[in-house]
Amino acid sequence: MSAAVEGGCIEPKLNLNGSSALESRAVDFHLRLHLHHQLAEKAMLENEANPTLSKSTGLPRKRFYRARAHSNPLSDSHFPVPTSPCHVNLSLHFPQFCSSSDQIDSSKKIQFADIGCGFGGLLISLSTLFPDTLMIGMELRDKVTEYVKERILALRLANPGQYQNISVVRTNSMKYIPNFFEKGQLSKMFFLFPDPHFKEKNHRRRVISSHLLDEYAYALGVDGIIYTITDVEELGDWMKACLESHPMFEAITEEELEADPVVKLLSSATEESQKVARNGGQTFQAVYRRIMPAT
Amino acid sequence: MEETLTEEGETNKDIEVAPALIAVHPTQKSVAVAVGSDLRVFDFQGVSAVSLVDDTSGPFHKDSIRAIRYSADGNLFVSAGDDKVVKIWSTDSWCCICTVPSEKRVSAVALSNDSLYVCFADKFGVVWVVDLDGFDGNQMLVNKKAAPLLAHYCSIITSLEFSPDGRFVISADRDFKIRVTVFPKKPLDGAHEIQSFCLGHTEFVSCLDFVFTSDFPQGFLVSGSGDSTVRLWDISSGSLLDTCEVGAKAELLESNGKEEECNLAVTDLCTFPDGTLIAVAAQSLQGIVLLSCDLSTRTLSITRVVSIMGEAFIPTSLGMSSSARLLWMVTGVSNLHGFVNPPLVRVRIISGFEKSSPGDPTILEDNEILGGDKLLEKLQGSVSVEEKVFLAAAEAVKTAMSNLLVKKQYSTEKREFRKRTRNDRKTKQ
Numbered sequence: 001m002s003a004a005v006e007g008g009c010i011e012p013k014l015n016l017n018g019s020s021a022l023e024s025r026a027v028d029f030h031l032r033l034h035l036h037h038q039l040a041e042k043a044m045l046e047n048e049a050n051p052t053l054s055k056s057t058g059l060p061r062k063r064f065y066r067a068r069a070h071s072n073p074l075s076d077s078h079f080p081v082p083t084s085p086c087h088v089n090l091s092l093h094f095p096q097f098c099s100s101s102d103q104i105d106s107s108k109k110i111q112f113a114d115i116g117c118g119f120g121g122l123l124i125s126l127s128t129l130f131p132d133t134l135m136i137g138m139e140l141r142d143k144v145t146e147y148v149k150e151r152i153l154a155l156r157l158a159n160p161g162q163y164q165n166i167s168v169v170r171t172n173s174m175k176y177i178p179n180f181f182e183k184g185q186l187s188k189m190f191f192l193f194p195d196p197h198f199k200e201k202n203h204r205r206r207v208i209s210s211h212l213l214d215e216y217a218y219a220l221g222v223d224g225i226i227y228t229i230t231d232v233e234e235l236g237d238w239m240k241a242c243l244e245s246h247p248m249f250e251a252i253t254e255e256e257l258e259a260d261p262v263v264k265l266l267s268s269a270t271e272e273s274q275k276v277a278r279n280g281g282q283t284f285q286a287v288y289r290r291i292m293p294a295t
Numbered sequence: 296m297e298e299t300l301t302e303e304g305e306t307n308k309d310i311e312v313a314p315a316l317i318a319v320h321p322t323q324k325s326v327a328v329a330v331g332s333d334l335r336v337f338d339f340q341g342v343s344a345v346s347l348v349d350d351t352s353g354p355f356h357k358d359s360i361r362a363i364r365y366s367a368d369g370n371l372f373v374s375a376g377d378d379k380v381v382k383i384w385s386t387d388s389w390c391c392i393c394t395v396p397s398e399k400r401v402s403a404v405a406l407s408n409d410s411l412y413v414c415f416a417d418k419f420g421v422v423w424v425v426d427l428d429g430f431d432g433n434q435m436l437v438n439k440k441a442a443p444l445l446a447h448y449c450s451i452i453t454s455l456e457f458s459p460d461g462r463f464v465i466s467a468d469r470d471f472k473i474r475v476t477v478f479p480k481k482p483l484d485g486a487h488e489i490q491s492f493c494l495g496h497t498e499f500v501s502c503l504d505f506v507f508t509s510d511f512p513q514g515f516l517v518s519g520s521g522d523s524t525v526r527l528w529d530i531s532s533g534s535l536l537d538t539c540e541v542g543a544k545a546e547l548l549e550s551n552g553k554e555e556e557c558n559l560a561v562t563d564l565c566t567f568p569d570g571t572l573i574a575v576a577a578q579s580l581q582g583i584v585l586l587s588c589d590l591s592t593r594t595l596s597i598t599r600v601v602s603i604m605g606e607a608f609i610p611t612s613l614g615m616s617s618s619a620r621l622l623w624m625v626t627g628v629s630n631l632h633g634f635v636n637p638p639l640v641r642v643r644i645i646s647g648f649e650k651s652s653p654g655d656p657t658i659l660e661d662n663e664i665l666g667g668d669k670l671l672e673k674l675q676g677s678v679s680v681e682e683k684v685f686l687a688a689a690e691a692v693k694t695a696m697s698n699l700l701v702k703k704q705y706s707t708e709k710r711e712f713r714k715r716t717r718n719d720r721k722t723k724q
Contacts, residue, residue, distance in 0.1 A: 214488075
């Protein structure tokens with residue numbers, strides 16, 4: 001109940017004259033929120049026992065994990081951050097892959113990182129596609145992280161032996177990538193539908209920038225792949241331009257894109273991409289490979 | 296964070312002070328002290344105070360200087376700070392050969408070992424580079440613009456250093472991070488290749504320096520931090536080699552009569568040219584801690600604490616030339632409320648570190664200092680200064696440092712309260 005009440009604090013802002021993509025997304029968000037409130041009240045009367053889990057599927061229900069659409073990446077963080085990559089406790093995230101006893105034997109490492117994983121749609125699709133690869137979602141909004149955590153736990157419970165290779169962590173990946181990953185540890189990084197930050201003064205809050213690409217190039221091994229997609233053309237151009245001008249990334253050829261099963265997931269697996277598809281929106285993707293810089 | 300910064304900045308205006316800084320010419324031809332917007336240089340060759348020459352009228356710097364440094368060959372000197380300009384001086388004529396504008400306040404400076412590039416870091420985490428190509432020692436460089444080199448994501452950069460072999464540029468920030476970046480052949484295009492991150496500090500990193508000898512020409516990085524430790528690093532792998540708890544030692548010294556203080560931040564450190572000794576300054580410590588570094592076993596150990604007797608002197612900055620074995624220390628603070636302007640500082644020197652004469656390090660008396668009263672008058676602002684102001688100064692520096700660099704912790708209730716007073720909410724009402 002309290003979660004629903006808290007959600008109600010966000011005033012529904014119906015500005016239908018809004019022209020930018022962000023505003024239309026915000027309107028969409030608020031309209032749906034409003035609808036959800038009406039539905040939630042009904043549901044509440046019917047389902048008094050554990051209301052955050054769906055009765056039929058056992059999965060957490062998103063409406064109880066509603067959060068702001070945005071979070072300020074510049075503010076000081078108050079969540080724990082591992083001092084260095086060797087302080088990341090893998091046995092906590094992947095109990096079936098890494099028991100606490102063989103923590104020293106660090107043969108198993110996280111290889112995929114979904115930066116700003118949102119509600120975790122991509123991770124869940126990737127989990128079954130690469131069942132032996134450890135992957136982690138990184139998300140700044142605590143309620144959303146909580147939802148993904150519950151979702152993964154519920155999926156593990158419902159499908160024994162599956163979904164053991166995915167996990168989520170609440171962190172600010174713009175600040176703390178080096179605290180989680182060693183040099184060259186990752187083979188894939190995902191940036192799906194990131195916050196567009198339209199205002200020029202907020203461009204430095206964008207998760208793809210030429211300076212941050214230095215850090216992503218550090219965390220990615222040579223031949224690692226960075227996947228980006230957005231429904232905002234301006235941001236798509238920006239991300240492409242950043243990657244194109246960076247000496248440690250090169251564009252992936254059309255044939256390779258065709259052959260890569262992951263590329264198809266970009267525009268279908270996440271909650272955000274499904275929404276874009278539902279509204280018949282366009283998407284702009286940029287997929288680049290980490291290369292050795294020319295010396 | 297920007298919102299919080301301005302908000303805090305307004306309320307804490309009166310205690311937003313800058314510590315006095317000291318830098319010594321590599322062959323001890325001159326020594327420079329910066330306090331507030333005041334830059335004071337004393338020349339040992341002419342045994343006289345230097346008057347700086349700058350075409351721009353008025354004071355050379357208009358706000359607190361936050362970083363000063365000589366180039367490795369001693370021909371150049373750089374000063375920069377809160378007035379968002381970087382001034383490059385020729386140490387021959389003490390003319391300002393170049394004034395480079397910065398978008399943000401400058402927090403650290405460094406020069407490449409070949410003196411071809413000046414790097415400076417701002418409070419938003421960006422490191423900039425200026426090329427001095429074509430400078431032959433006399434003419435002015437006009438319209439030099441800085442190009443972005445690298446960035447720490449919106450974190451104040453506290454220290455910048457080049458590795459002894461010049462291959463890497465090291466930057467440290469308030470998010471506990473030390474980043475080692477390959478210094479590229481064309482720095483103006485940016486430095487994109489990160490060699491390593493040195494992670495292990497649990498508070499802001501305040502200072503960096505290198506220890507190196509002829510046996511270990513690449514040397515090792517030493518860093519001081521708000522977590523009151525000094526750490527030794529291998530920069531090519533980023534691995535932590537040793538940790539030395541300096542705070543505990545300093546506290547022990549301080550605890551007589553005073554209540555226990557914890558986490559005395561390391562404020563500055565300075566390595567000796569032969570790479571075995573490191574002088575460390577810490578908050579509330581009246582003196583310095585001497586560490587010895589064993590490069591073959593890669594360990595740090597506390598040798599001794601040199602305390603300043605008979606005077607309340609907590610150094611805010613340390614400096615040393617690469618030739619003479621004198622450790623220069625300064626204490627003082629800019630625009631402290633209720634004190635005279637231009638501010639007074641106190642300079643002290645420790646000698647007696649020679650290996651050949653294994654006597655104890657001794658603190659030179661004012662009349663033993665080369666340059667004597669003339670030097671003191673120039674650098675301190677007055678030959679004799681009342682010591683009691685400096686305890687207040689050190690206290691103010693301590694407060695300013697923690698306001699600037701320590702992450703603010705709020706209780707849950709306070710956080711909720713702050714959310715209610717957020718700017719975006721305010722406008723709606």
